[in-house]
Amino acid sequence: EDVKDFLRPNMLVLDRCKKILLEGVTFQNSPAWCLHPLMSEDITIRNLYVKNPWYAQNGDGLDLESCKNVVIENSVFDVGDDGICIKSGRDEEGRKRGMPTENVIVKNCTVYHAHGGFVIGSEMSGGARNIYVNDCTFIGTDIGLRFKTTRGRGGIVENIYINNITMKDIPGEAILFDMYYAAQDPILLAGEQRAPPRVEALPVGEGTPQFRDIQINNVVCNGAGKAIFVRGLPEMNVKNIVLKDMVIQAQEGLDMTEGSNITLQNVKLITENKGPVLNIHNSQNINLRGVSYAPSVPVYLNVSGEKSAGIKIEGLDKKSATGPIQYTFGATEKAVQSTSN
Known part of the structure; x- marks a missing residue:
């Protein structure tokens, strides 16, 4: 069989465009990404239905790359890869372009099957900032809120504000920050095993990515594999994160590695497993204010x-554990x- 010398194309690419309106249209069965606004501005996307098969490789719904005012x-x-995804170029090419995705509002959207409901990364080398996500629902999405990157990307993700998110039946993490993204499906196949990444501190350079200054409020999740996962780099922690006013029912609670200046406030984690509700490893300045859990853990x-x-x-109820x-x-x-009740 002949080897093809081209990649599967995206369905709709809007390259360096201005004043875009996509409204009331159904897009489905794209060869790769479905919608790809690139280096464009003043974009309105309203009342769309985006559909790809669940097994579609790279079958993202919307990839907003290096765009502003959206x-x-x-x-x-309802797609085969990430649902709503923020990008800004990959590695050195993206850093050289230097165009962050910025000034974005996402509201009243629903994501069914997808690798992530709302996603930033992993190709975010130009940065992402000033992004607001409100009143969205994720049902059956592999991961709910997904922030992913890896060494070599570079780029700063900052000033992200997320509010009023409802999730149900999330196989993976409800909320995930991962700086060791390895381009693998978020959910393990039956019998699949993955070795954890090698942990070592490397010098900070232009290829070191950053997640910082992110606030997530008012999240309700009915069913997840894990409530919250945070994995930063030894040389660049995930930092300045606020998670507030949440109720998450999940098999496991919180796993945090290499996090700094992270606050959980008024967060209730209802977990099923018998291990610790919160696992915190090599992290500093972590504030747990009114973090409650199921009785008798x-x-x-x-x-x-x-x-x-x-x-x-603050407010640890020792009677329950x-x-x-x-x-x-x-x-x-x-x-x-600790201050206890």
Whole structure:
């Protein structure tokens, strides 16, 4: 069979365009990405239905790349890869272009099957900023809110504000920040095993990505594999994150590695497994304010790693956990300050 010398095309590409309106249209069965506005501005996307088969490789719904001044509203996505995705170029090429995706409003959208409901990355080398996501619903999406990047990308993702999100039946994480993205499907296949990434601190350079200054409020999730996952780099933590006013029912609670200046406030995690509700590893300045959990869990919080420090707990109900806090892998009681009920 002849080897093709081209890639599967995107369905609709809007390259360096201005004053765009996409309204009331159905887009489906794209060879790769379905909608790809690129280096464009003043875009309105309204009342769209975007449909790809669940198995479509790279079958993203909307990939907004290096665009500014955008409104996405009242649209439905049911696709094979990420649903609503923010991008800004890949690696050195994206950094050289230097065009962030910025000034974006996403509201009243629904995502069914997708690898992520609302996604930033992983190709975000030009940065992403000033993005507002409100009143969206994710049903059966592999991951709800998905922030992904890896070394070599570079770029700064900042000033992201997300409010009023409803999720149901999320197989993976309701909320995910991952700086070790490896271009793999977010959900393991039956019998599949993946080795964890090698952890080592590398020098900070132009290829070091950053996630910072992100606030997520008012999230309700009925069913997820894991509530919250945060995995930063040793040389560049995920930092300055606020997660507030949430109720998440999931098999597992929080896993955090290499996070800094992260606050969970008025967050209820209803977990099914018997492990710790919160796992915090090599993270600093973590504020847990009114973080509640299902009664009679064995362990509320596991703190690990010699670098863990400045973990503050307000309003811990020790009556609900048989062993509220445990320390492993070099962590000590000095890492935690607690006020209990």
